[in-house]
Amino acid sequence: MKDALIAKLQHKSAVIGIIGLGYVGLPLVLRFAEAGYRVIGFDIDPAKVEALARGETYIEHIPATAVAAANAAGFEATTDYARAAEADALIVCVPTPLNRFREPDLSFVLGTVDSLLPHLRPGQVLSLESTTYPGTTDEELKPRIESRGLTVGGDAFLVFSPEREDPGNPNFSTRTIPKVCGGCTPACLEVGLALYGRVIDRVVPVSSTRAAELTKLLENIHRAVNIGLVNEMKIVADKMGIDIHEVIRAAATKPFGFVPYYPGPGLGGHCIPIDPFYLTWKAREYGVNTRFIELAGEVNAAMPDYVVAKVAAALNSVKKAINGSRVLVLGIAYKKNVDDTRESPSVVLMEKLRALGAEVAYSDPHLPAFPKMREHRFDLASTPLTPQTLAGFDCVLLATDHDRFDYAMIRECAPLIVDCRGRYLEPAGHIVKA
Structure with missing residues (x-):
């Protein structure tokens, strides 16, 4: 079953289902459609689905012409999760916010997966792109899939591949940003690499879904910690009557060992x-x-x-x-x-x-x-x-x-x-x- 699914993904005869048509999901839709796949987009917001059907965009940096081109290539948007059975690959791109206690809120991810469960079938791959803590994919998603009588790594495949979208960045696109991918099993990883390999210029395999989950967190913790440092430096510099932006510009002239971050x-x-x-x-x-x-x-x-x-x-x-x-x-x-x-x-x-x-x-x-x-x-x-x-x-x-x-x-x-x-x-x- 693995080989058959990989062949469909590589030959672009696979149907791609993308759940969540926001800042992460919609660019993926456009990229898969551009690469020649038939794409079905799922969202709980009827207004988004209707706008896409009209060839309209609701995200400023995504032009309506790109949506119209996807529609012409066969893209369909729907609120009907039963159509997930038509897809060979299901990619989940829904929010993972914090609750009021600053604890992870997985309700969007788990609610989405629970809505998909009745429509899962052998020969599908499910990829989670929503940022989350290490262990989510194999602790929360894997048991749910296997509750349907499917075997992850046997007749169903599960990967985590964190999104790396940077809205409005003119230098990088969905296609050119390297994509990390980890699978629950080696077979899952093979399928994940086939899923993204035809649409992303470089796919970076890691040993597990947990490694992929932690990779995404490290990327953003790196930024958060360094921004925290420069924000604290800003306060110190202000007390000393020094312009922190002048200092950052000067430090950034060092050709090694320093990466500029800016306060805000x-x-x-x-x-x-x-x-x-x-x-x-x-x-x-x-x-x-x-x-x-x-x-x-x-x-x-x-x-x-x-x-x-x-x-x-x-x-x-x-x-x-x-x-x-x-x-x-x-x-x-x-x-x-x-x-x-x-x-x-x-x-x-x-x-x-x-x-x-x-x-x-x-x-x-x-x-x-x-x-x-x-x-x-x-x-x-x-x-x-x-x-x-x-x-x-x-x-x-x-x-x-x-x-x-x-x-x-x-x-x-x-x-x-x-x-x-x-x-x-x-x-x-x-x-x-x-």
Whole structure:
């Protein structure tokens, strides 16, 4: 059965099912369709399914023309999980958030797999791409699949291959980012390599699903810890009257032994603020306290309060209080040049300022209206940036430094600027570094 499935994957006669059509799943859909596979996309949101059927996109950096091309190649989107039986490969790309106790919430993954179980059949491979703690694939998914009378590694195959999407990055695509893959058995790994080998330029095999799961966590913990370090350095440098961005630029000229990371108002995106806590939670099962990771998390989580304090001090310097001041937040995406607001520190800043009595508005060329979010609610539209609108705010808080902002105009027309991103290099009396 393994050889037959590998042959179908290699000859592109296999049907690919992708569950979760968001920032990870939709690019995979387009790549498999582009490579010549028939693709079925599954999502619980009928609005997404209907938009894709019309050839429309709901993710800014993915053009509608790419969706239309996938449709022309036979791509179908559906909310009907019974159609999973048609697929030879099922790739799960659903969220893995934290609950309110900062513990892993696998409800989306397990709920999805439970919905697929009645439709699984011999000769399929299931790949989990959602970031999770080591052991999830073989401890949670494998028993569920085998409860259907299937044998993982015999007539069914199970792999973990973590997503590595970087929305808005012009230098890397789904095809060109190397893909790590681990299988529950050697046969599973062979099938996983065949699944991704025709659509990704380089697939990197590892010895197990646990190794693949930990690989993804290490990648993002590396970033979280280094960002925590540079955020702490920013506070120290500020107390010393030193511009941390100047220091980073100078240090980055060293051709070895240093990788530049940049401070900001906090961590955003679905990975870096969340993934480290998947490992800290699992490590406790083994009696290990991940103090280094948790300390970085504390530093990064405290950055919005640091920024709010900077806003308060800046307003105080012109004899104003946060309470009653009009504050314009520039950029609510979690990083520049995208429309992705997941875990965005900008939104946390907006809430904290609103709670202190500020009249908060935002401007973001990538998000004309404040999006629907599970934990944050603002009934706002993006404020157009003109000399007149800028002059009407007491403070402009640069939270996400999109390239489409007119920084010269902002500098000239805003009465007070708090810069979280080091965009303004030259000192000015009305610009406060945060």
